Amino acid sequence: MTAGTTEIDTLVVGAGQAGVAMSEHLSKLGVPHLVLERNRIAEAWRTNRWDSLVANGPAWHDRFPGLAFDQLNPDSFAPKEQVADYFEAYAKQINAPIRTGVDVKQVVRNVGRPGFTIETSEGVIQANRVVVATGAFQHPVIPAIAPQGLGLNQIHSAQYRNPEQLPEGAVLVVGAGSSGTQIADELQRAGKTVYLSVGQHDRPPRAYRNRDFCWWLGVLGEWDAVAMKPGREHVTIAVSGAHGGRTVDFRELAQHGLNLVGLTESFDNGVVRFREDLVDNLARGDENYLSLLNAADAYIERNGLDLPLDPQARQTFPDPECVTHPILELDLAKAGVTTIIWATGFATDYSWLKVDAFDTNGKPQHQRGVSTEAGIYFLGLPWQSRRGSSFIWGVWHDAKYIADQIAIQRQYLTYRDADQRQADAPTVPNTSAIGA
Structure with a gap:
């Protein structure tokens, strides 16, 4: 063993909610075990989110079992700074052995002996x-169709903070999941x-x-649910805890002045083209929305629950002009667009992990986080074990499973x-002849 080398049974990389x-x-x-974090505990909640972000789930739901949010109504939605503070408090409560400001550069399997050199x-x-607890939201992705040389201000949603950071002019937000929808709504409310x-x-x-x-x-x-429904692998979810928690309704947003367009397809000489799929996309979102209402009604009737009727939930806004006559092309300069915000998701980077744990596309190969490479585990991945894996409470349960698997392997290694x-066995003297 090299002088100055630290030995530990299990190393956890990342001190966000998963770590x-x-x-x-x-x-x-x-x-x-030891937990290493290159920044601060739950740093992504502090610096990789926009200023007004709140959790997408209520405080009673989006938490670990061992600690409630301090001085927060259980049905409210925690601001991002309070979420980060929560994980810092939790780490202190459990006395987690976390070292911050430490960057993991490389992990290599040892040859001829157990374990890994980090x-x-x-x-x-x-x-x-x-245990790789770095999550799935590591590197912002801007698609290759992004225009070049037009002098536009182009940022990813991870770089957006508030309307004041943007130059004067209109904004195109590409992507209508939770992030894109909330950012677009905030910008429209700010007068953009x-x-x-x-x-x-999906629009629950x-x-x-x-x-x-x-x-x-x-x-x-x-x-x-243990697997996403076929054909829905790349479908985002439009849900928000902003403004006290309101259902995302794209037609309502359009009534307030937001311009809805279809999927962004291409850019050519300053003109952006959109697919003619806006109506279909809204209809499928409506179908998802109504299916949950119907399932909830059936559950209430089946179980005889006394929950109030909610007729407003089935009321719909009329199709706005941008839906009945969709915009298929937009000259960015003529429209006054000076900023494009790409709410187009994230990619992972496991280049530092030099082990045989990935498929040909570079995605982790695992079963509920237990990698195909013995001794390597993944935590914090979407759909890691089920749909709930993406939520704070879901990652807690996934972590419990992985910890159990690690404990089982440790028990095998104690076998003699x-x-x-x-x-x-200690030697026991034969005293039968003493005093004979």
């Missing part, structure tokens, strides 16, 4: 197991002319019949065969 949850379960099972900015670590490019999406009600949609997905068993047990 903190992992530490709790490993501690409960008595597994010696090179960090603070030295070398030897670990029997490595906004075009929102809407692709396929924020609440229905006095219950949040998180509650409905729970009692209907939807959080436990019969010869070893006999050799290790």
Whole structure:
């Protein structure tokens, strides 16, 4: 062993919600471990989100079992700074062995001996197991169709903070998931002319019949779905906790002045072209919305629950002009568009992880986080074990499963065969002849 090398049974990389949850379960099972974080605990919540962001789930739902949000109504939505503070408080409560400001540069499997060699900015670590808790939202993705040389201000949603940071002029927001929709709404409320490019999406009600949609997905068993429905792999979800929590209704947003367009297809000499799919995309979102209302009504009737009727939930806004006569082309200069915000998701980067744990597309190969590479585990991935894996409480349960698997492997390694047990047994003197 090289001088200055740290030895630990399990190394956890990342101290966001996944890393903190992992530490709790490993501690409960008595597994010696260390958590490394290149920035601060839950840093992404502080600096990789826009200023007004709140959690998408209510405080009673989006938390770990061992701690409630301090001084926050359980049915409200925690601001991003309070979410980050929550994880810092949780890490302190469980006495998590976290080292911040340490960057993991490389993980390599040892040859001829167990475990892995981990090179960090603070030295070398030897670990029997490595849990990759860096999550799925590591590097913002801007698609290749992004125009070049037009002098436009182009940023990813991860770089957006507030309307004041943008130059004068209209804004095109590409992507109508939770992030894109909330950003577009905020910009429109700030007086900006906004075009929102809407692709396929799911659009659940924020609440229905006095219950949040998180509650409905729970009692209907939807959080436990183990695989996304075929053809829905790239469908985003339009849901928000902003403004106290309101259902995202694209037609309502259009009534307030937001310009809806279809999927962004291409740019050519300053002209952006949109697919002729806006009507279909809105219709599929409506179908998803109504299916949950119908399932909730059936559940209430089946179980005889006394929950108030909610007729307003089925009322719809009329199709606005931008839907009945969709914009298929937009000259950015003539429309006064000076900014494009790409709410187009994130990619992972595992280039530092030099192990055989990935498929030909570079995606982790795993079963509920247990990698095909023995001793490597992944935590914090969407649909890691089920639909709920993307939520704070879901990652806590996924961490528990992985910790159990690590404990099982540790038990196997403590096995001693019969010869070893006999050799290790203390010698007992034969006293039968004493005093004879």
